[in-house]
Amino acid sequence: MKPRAFVPEKLDLAVFIRESGSLEGEWPAASLQRLADAAAPEAPAAGWPALRWSLQGEVRQPKGGQAQAWLHVACQAEVALTCQRCLKPVTEALAIDRWIRFVDTEAEAEALDVDSDDDVLALPRHLDARELIEDELLLELPLVPRHDACPEPLPQAPDEEVVEAEEDRPNPFAKLAALKRGGSA
Incomplete structure (x- = not known):
């Protein structure tokens, strides 16, 4: 029997997992629009290397329990963000590099997700793997992207100007101190 051909953009997830399906490939980073929107203006996603991804379906049979549907999602990408x-x-x-467990209903997924360290989702009829991988990549983006050491020194005011500015500024608590002593400011 010829193995079934799976299409990542319209993946019959139940069959993919039941048959222990496996898919891998590369996509241009610019094809993931939401990820491309995070790009630094000087380094658009069209110039990023292609991202490599893989999916692996698996049915796990715990002792004394029902069979469980699992999907392994792996992806590597390089993105350019604004420091x-x-x-x-x-x-x-x-x-x-994440395993996701799929269950029959949203209610079951919600109940299991609260008590579990694993990601639990309701099993859709068809899954857009590109969208799932893009979601996972967006979650991996750093909250505050920055260089370990910026390539150019950051602009700073000369030390003398900072000291002079501090000396010229009146102390905001001087009036309060004068009032407390019984005098006027």
């Missing part, structure tokens, strides 16, 4: 210190592009390597 929040120097505002220049910073390259971030993203890696996903």
